[in-house]
Amino acid sequence: MRKIENIIKLSVGLVCIASIVAIVSNFILVPQIKTYYESNRSLVDEISVLQAETRLPIAVIENIKTQVEKDESVKMNDALKNAYAKNKLIIQVNIKKFNKLYGELGDNLTKIDKQTLGRHSNNLAPMKSTVDELSSKVSDINSTVSVAYIVDTDVEKLAKLFIEQDKSIKNLIEYQKNIENLMVKDITLIINAVIITLIGILFLLGVVILRFIQYDFSYMMKSLKVISSRKNLEDSLPKIKPYFDEEVQMVDYVETITAEKNFSDEISTLLTKYYIVDDVVDALFYKLSERLEIDRIGVAFVDYEGGKIIAEHGVIKSGEIKLGPGFEVSIESTRLKKIIDSGEPMIIDDLEAEHEDRPYSPSLELIRREGMLSNMIIPLMVSGSVFGMVFFSSRKKAFFNSETLRIGKGIINEIETLMNRAYFTKVVFSKMTSSFAELVEGKDTSTGEHIQRMVKYSVILAKGLKAQNIPGYDISEKYILEIERNAASHDIGKVSIPDAILKKPGALTPEEWQEMRTHAAVGADIFREIRESLKMFDKDFFKVAEEIARYHHEKWDGSGYPEGLKGDEIPLSARIVAIADVFDALTSKRVYKDAHGFNDAVETIKKGAGKHFDPNLVEVFLNELGAIRRIYEL
Known part of the structure; x- marks a missing residue:
């Protein structure tokens, strides 16, 4: 001493x-x-x-x-x-x-x-x-x-x-x-x-x-008594103004234990209100940024079946997320495999040097474009296996150390169950959407490949729209992921349409056509009812799916159905899917028609600009014809 x-x-x-x-x-x-x-x-x-x-x-x-x-x-x-x-x-x-x-x-x-x-x-x-x-x-x-x-x-x-x-x-x-x-x-x-x-x-x-040589060091005994007997320490600790090194260390240690315990309790209490990964990560970031002064949090989950790691959500203090939802990397091609195999966290002090060593790593390229210079990666575990990872990032080199790692691990240990629940929730509802699409495929086997192509066309349009940065069409990587996950649900309402109409080789009668039109509202109502039952968890569950199902047959000039919306009244997601759906329908063979050629279908889309389709989206479609053709020729 x-x-x-x-x-x-x-x-x-x-x-x-x-x-x-x-x-x-x-x-x-x-x-x-x-x-x-x-x-x-x-x-x-x-x-x-x-x-x-x-x-x-x-x-x-x-x-x-x-x-x-x-x-x-x-x-x-x-x-x-x-x-x-x-x-x-x-x-x-x-x-x-x-x-x-x-x-x-x-x-x-x-x-x-x-x-x-x-x-x-x-x-x-x-x-x-x-x-x-x-x-x-x-x-x-x-x-x-x-x-x-x-x-x-x-x-x-x-x-x-x-x-x-x-x-x-x-x-x-x-x-x-x-x-x-x-x-x-x-x-x-x-x-x-x-x-x-x-x-x-x-x-x-x-x-x-x-003056302070006679100071009473009873603080230590009183603090130990409070720590051992009280759950909430913050307001119960004795007050002291430390003057000696031993006192400073003692007070720091006691206050650190108190702050970490209370902070973990606050986070656990806060996150119990959320059931969606995005919401959990957002809430976690804004709490952690106060404590650790981090600049970014990202979450990725491990897809063992597909052999890849998929970015699920990211939050950044300032700037734009580049390494966003939907980004995926092969497990075998990334250093993250070490975390999956060992279950141990990883700290990267210098992402700039890491990128110089591995210049062809797309993930390093994207996160460096966000301005991040150091990373702390902590695995999410369930039953001894890694099911995901939380990425803490800073715009400072060597920002993370043993103390931040200890705090991060403590918090992750507290919220692992919550994250597992949130991820499970998202996966379940994603699978539900896929199941609905498969149900439609079962009713009309000719539409199975149509759904897969139409989803890819929709994603190409959404990404192209984001790249062109057209005023009034601000979309995020998260929105693109929502399009990818929900575009397949556009025609689920056809489960209510009789096979005699759905598979009829000839033209439909006015009565049959009127019944066919009901599939848009039926599909949307399915998702609306699910959203109503789940709004206590998240009011936006299946919002994009409902929009696509209800409005993908609306037309830019207001002549579509079911509500006759026009222009910007039609949700953007439905406008995107409308072009993808019509283009693939034109180029696909049906029981009632032959397939159109690629160029003829493109010409039909061009003629529909400002009438059937959003003219700005048609322009994006024409700019992306190379990618569209590659999907068409598969």
Whole structure:
């Protein structure tokens, strides 16, 4: 156990070290900066002297130019030529000296700025700017005197530049004087303030430690008693303000146990209200995102019969789900097989590196497009077998650790039964839909392959619609999965149609046709009754199935049945299935007709745009003809 005496010794030691550092800085750092100042002062003095030395040759050149301008005949005067060349050389030599001095001065200012950690950059800036300005001026002076002939020398510009340089040098002298005293005093004041502050911290630390040395550690015993005797701990724990490491660890441990227990109870209570996987995962995500700050949760289930893992649902904090419902991967081709075989969770710290190692993995590609950088995967178990997995994802690398794994496993253990129930519910109702479709196949064997193709056509249309992102047609991967699962139910109402009508080889009479039309309402009513009986669990059970069954014979212009809806009044799911149903019916042989050719059927769909069919969906259909043909030719 850490003793207060050790804390005091450590604190005093740290304060002493800090004080020594401050003293050393005071007696070493400041003198070093003063050295730079003295160097600057010397450089500024040299610049002033050099400026005075340059004044005479400039004056001489001005005088020579004046003589030449008065009398053109003196141009060839050797004495003037020699005088001009001599003074021009003096100026150029001095310019080199100026440049050297300005360079050294600029270097000193940069060193001072670094030594003071940039705290006096604002004070040094005017002096730096003046040095830069002076460098520019001597460059201009050099350019002015570097002409070959005296007559080409702009003496007015030369004089002006020299005067401006004279003013800048005077400013430089003033900056040097002001900054020198200001910065040395400031640094000394700061270091002294640090020393005083450290001494004050030492004093306060001593007072705090002395105050809490007599603190009663009965908290531990009281907490243990509460934990062992109470189910709900949150409001029953004794209150404490921890000051020592042991207290902090103790309080953290007790509060962690309390929080995890209460959190698990909250989740279990919350999820008992749901019977659908999507709802369970949504509720789980919004609770867990508060606790673990995760960015995504996904659930997938294992299809042992098909040898694959199928994504069922996903929720993301921001952005769009790419690895969504319906995505599937072969068990043998994925690392998830290790989880299935071992029943142990898996943490992937760097999905980016994982994707680089396996660039052809579609699942890694999709989840990386969502921006996820790390994963924690926990299996769902029943009777010792893995029936699914929960994927926790973060947009941070190495986000998951032993603590998050412990919390995640604890929560999954609490909700495994609920997830199993939810999955079982979804599978049962999916099988019911398939059974209804098979029942129709039994009544009319010619429609068996029609159902399979029609479902595939519907999925192609739904995916194509999503890809085109048409305004007003926002659909999700979940919606596409609903279309795939429920499109087969479009004609289940035909179970009520007599075989004599359903299998009649010739045209139907008006009375028979009227009875045939009733299948849409009959099928929809089947699903409506199921939804009514299950609305206590989920009001949207079989909503898409009911829409498809009731409205897939409605037409865009309102001439369809059973309700004569038109345009957007017709549910999107029914509009999608309507095109798929008609196209496959046209290209399929029936007892009462021969099959149409592919191109003829496509032409019929095109002609139906805006009359029978949603024109936007017809456009999608035409854009997807390649995929449509592949299904047609199977």
